[in-house]
Amino acid sequence: MAADVIDRLPVGDDRIVVQRAGAGTPVGYLHGMIGTPPGAPILAAADEAGLAVTAPCLPGFSGSSPTQQRRHIHDWLFHLSSIVDATDLAGRPVVACSIGAMVAVELAAIRPEAFSQLILVAPLGLWDDDDPVTDPYATTLSVQRRLLTKDPTVTAPFFDDPPGMDGDELVEYGVARYETRTAAASLVWPLPDHGLSDRIHRVETPVTLIWGTDDQLAPLSYLDRWAAALPNVVAAHTVADAGHLVDWDRPATVTRLVADAVDEPGSRP
Amino acid sequence: MKTAFFHLMPYPDLPDDFPETHRSVWVEIDPGLYDPKVGHRAYNDYIDELEYAASVGFDAVGVNEHHSNGYGLMPSPNIIAASLSRACPDTTIIVLGDSVALYNPPLRVAEELAMLDAITGGRMVAGFPVGSPMDVIYAYGQNPATVRERYHEGVELITRAWTSDEVFSFNGKYNKLRYVNVWPRPVQDPHPPIWIPGGGSVDTWDWCAENDLVYCYLSYFGYRAGLKTMQGFWNRVKELGKEPNPFQGGFAQFIACAETEAEAWELYREPAEYFFNTCLHVYAGYADPPGYKTPNTVRAGVEGMVERAAREATARAEAKAAKPEKKGPLSAGPNQLSFEDMVEKGYVILGDPTQVTEQVNELCLNLNVGHLMVLAHFGNMSKDLVKYNTKLIGQKVLPELRGLFEDEWEDRWWPKPMAAEQRQLRDLSPSSLEAGI
Numbered sequence: 001m002a003a004d005v006i007d008r009l010p011v012g013d014d015r016i017v018v019q020r021a022g023a024g025t026p027v028g029y030l031h032g033m034i035g036t037p038p039g040a041p042i043l044a045a046a047d048e049a050g051l052a053v054t055a056p057c058l059p060g061f062s063g064s065s066p067t068q069q070r071r072h073i074h075d076w077l078f079h080l081s082s083i084v085d086a087t088d089l090a091g092r093p094v095v096a097c098s099i100g101a102m103v104a105v106e107l108a109a110i111r112p113e114a115f116s117q118l119i120l121v122a123p124l125g126l127w128d129d130d131d132p133v134t135d136p137y138a139t140t141l142s143v144q145r146r147l148l149t150k151d152p153t154v155t156a157p158f159f160d161d162p163p164g165m166d167g168d169e170l171v172e173y174g175v176a177r178y179e180t181r182t183a184a185a186s187l188v189w190p191l192p193d194h195g196l197s198d199r200i201h202r203v204e205t206p207v208t209l210i211w212g213t214d215d216q217l218a219p220l221s222y223l224d225r226w227a228a229a230l231p232n233v234v235a236a237h238t239v240a241d242a243g244h245l246v247d248w249d250r251p252a253t254v255t256r257l258v259a260d261a262v263d264e265p266g267s268r269p
Numbered sequence: 270m271k272t273a274f275f276h277l278m279p280y281p282d283l284p285d286d287f288p289e290t291h292r293s294v295w296v297e298i299d300p301g302l303y304d305p306k307v308g309h310r311a312y313n314d315y316i317d318e319l320e321y322a323a324s325v326g327f328d329a330v331g332v333n334e335h336h337s338n339g340y341g342l343m344p345s346p347n348i349i350a351a352s353l354s355r356a357c358p359d360t361t362i363i364v365l366g367d368s369v370a371l372y373n374p375p376l377r378v379a380e381e382l383a384m385l386d387a388i389t390g391g392r393m394v395a396g397f398p399v400g401s402p403m404d405v406i407y408a409y410g411q412n413p414a415t416v417r418e419r420y421h422e423g424v425e426l427i428t429r430a431w432t433s434d435e436v437f438s439f440n441g442k443y444n445k446l447r448y449v450n451v452w453p454r455p456v457q458d459p460h461p462p463i464w465i466p467g468g469g470s471v472d473t474w475d476w477c478a479e480n481d482l483v484y485c486y487l488s489y490f491g492y493r494a495g496l497k498t499m500q501g502f503w504n505r506v507k508e509l510g511k512e513p514n515p516f517q518g519g520f521a522q523f524i525a526c527a528e529t530e531a532e533a534w535e536l537y538r539e540p541a542e543y544f545f546n547t548c549l550h551v552y553a554g555y556a557d558p559p560g561y562k563t564p565n566t567v568r569a570g571v572e573g574m575v576e577r578a579a580r581e582a583t584a585r586a587e588a589k590a591a592k593p594e595k596k597g598p599l600s601a602g603p604n605q606l607s608f609e610d611m612v613e614k615g616y617v618i619l620g621d622p623t624q625v626t627e628q629v630n631e632l633c634l635n636l637n638v639g640h641l642m643v644l645a646h647f648g649n650m651s652k653d654l655v656k657y658n659t660k661l662i663g664q665k666v667l668p669e670l671r672g673l674f675e676d677e678w679e680d681r682w683w684p685k686p687m688a689a690e691q692r693q694l695r696d697l698s699p700s701s702l703e704a705g706i
Binding site: 070071139143171175176177182184185186189190 | 296329406407410411412413414415418430442443553554555558559560562568570583679
């Protein structure tokens with residue numbers, strides 16, 4: 001197994017944390033609401049699935065410098081566009097989760113060559129008044145943790161303080177966690193609909209959809225909405241015993257589905 | 270020393286079992302609990318109480334802004350201030366304040382406060398809060414990551430609009446205006462004094478200290494708990510090499526005054542318990558949206574006033590759910606905050622006029638505040654009781670405090686109205702009405 005590598009790349013005015021793990025087919029990974037802290041299970045599962053994962057963190061997430069440019073979704077998709085170029089992910093398959101998937105689809109709508117393939121894990125960005133996405137921030141931190149995954153213990157690398165850390169280091173760790181939560185909240189506030197439904201028909205990129213059967217944030221019913229709205233869905237999968245962050249609850253299942261998707265004939269760049 | 274009668278205007282008729290049967294008094298409060306007749310009576314009683322305070326010795330009356338809640342029925346403080354502007358002809362009116370980030374564009378605030386300053390002949394204080402998370406983030410949908418930036422830009426726009434001698438363009442990050450030209454202009458030159466209500470953000474200390482603004486800590490938890498926060502502000506003032514002028518500080522305090530201490534214990538128990546156990550029954554999930562606090566505040570480990578109130582209310586509710594009591598909510602059982610606790614901890618200053626005077630004097634000296642916002646109405650207090658409390662404070666306590674700090678310090682943050690003889694007073698005489706035809 002290839003060792004995890006953490007870089008801090010200059011991208012515009014920001015320093016972007018990029019993690020790399022595994023060996024095999026190159027795949028990008030865009031995190032969901034809690035970023036990609038060290039110990040994120042998707043990284044550990046990459047190698048066994050034959051994937052070489054490059055995982056950049058959007059501004060504010062997991063140690064990437066916070067941005068002052070986050071007025072609206074367009075700020076974010078320009079951040080992502082720059083990051084995709086800086087990390088050589090342009091034209092490659094990318095697995096994108098939750099809010100990461102939301103930004104990736106927005107980018108694909110205006111930049112068709114950005115990704116060869118999108119594997120979207122419980123994407124946010126569509127909204128149905130009769131079946132609303134749960135607000136993960138109108139609750140306490142402990143309840144939010146239980147909302148995100150079927151098994152709340154799997155997100156310990158994000159929510160729990162690292163053992164043995166104390167003093168100023170622990171304070172700064174807490175500040176960084178708060179920055180990640182701030183960046184995530186800013187993407188879905190006041191609700192995760194930035195008008196994507198007006199643009200989603202432009203997404204020509206082949207899409208594989210993955211959804212947890214126990215998603216408490218974006219109900220499983222949204223899988224059908226996404227499948228109907230996207231013009232080029234090639235596969236859709238549900239994952240049992242997984243909540244919203246499927247990649248945290250069932251990382252090996254996700255990497256296997258990703259490996260299957262990128263191994264499909266004609267799917268490689 | 271200046272004192273204001275500050276009104277929160279709570280909904281006075283929430284059910285006794287509200288803390289047990291409802292999760293939050295804010296954001297998600299059941300619309301079915303609102304009775305328009307109760308609202309009608311409450312608004313008129315509350316405006317009467319503010320006018321009464323102006324007649325019994327208070328230097329100012331104060332109002333504020335909240336949304337989607339039973340804690341305070343003032344979505345628009347400027348409407349109440351407009352009512353007071355004519356009814357209280359000699360009293361300062363403190364709007365503390367308008368939540369600038371919620372107005373699009375914030376010029377609306379500049380215009381309305383300029384109107385009020387014009388009507389009152391320059392008796393306005395302009396307060397600009399970020400606003401509580403429940404109000405600005407949840408009820409009004411502002412993004413917590415950008416709300417402070419939007420707020421600061423709004424305050425800049427308002428002050429420029431008040432002071433510019435020319436029509437100007439404003440190319441802000443959130444406000445883009447080709448033509449800024451506020452009419453009317455404020456009476457006060459350059460503009461009404463600006464006070465900033467804070468809830469515990471360390472960056473607000475810095476901002477007020479650096480920009481010579483009044484820092485007002487509108488605490489629910491009284492002068493003992495407020496000491497740390499006010500000291501944080503004064504420390505920043507000193508670190509910047511500025512003078513700790515007490516008139517640059519403000520503080521809010523519940524006061525329960527009666528002819529005797531025993532009577533005060535009897536009279537104010539129910540309204541105090543209604544306020545602290547029902548009006549502050551805020552679900553903790555609405556108190557700390559990520560991004561609302563600045564990284565410096567997170568780093569400093571400072572818990573905001575609202576955050577604390579919500580955390581304690583939710584903890585009490587969870588404790589009660591785990592171990593139900595037999596007593597009702599107003600009897601303040603083990604899962605409720607008791608009146609004795611409130612008084613002991615200084616949330617409420619209670620006593621006869623002499624005792625209250627001693628404690629208020631201690632508050633002002635210890636916290637170094639020259640502007641005191643007195644909360645003489647709280648909870649579901651009856652109008653008669655409010656008047657009793659207000660009169661005792663206004664006529665027996667405040668006279669003892671007059672002159673405090675004034676020998677040593679100048680209050681540069683108090684309105685400078687037109688001379689009394691220049692101010693137009695209310696005139697409904699038949700001759701004046703006929704002359705206007």
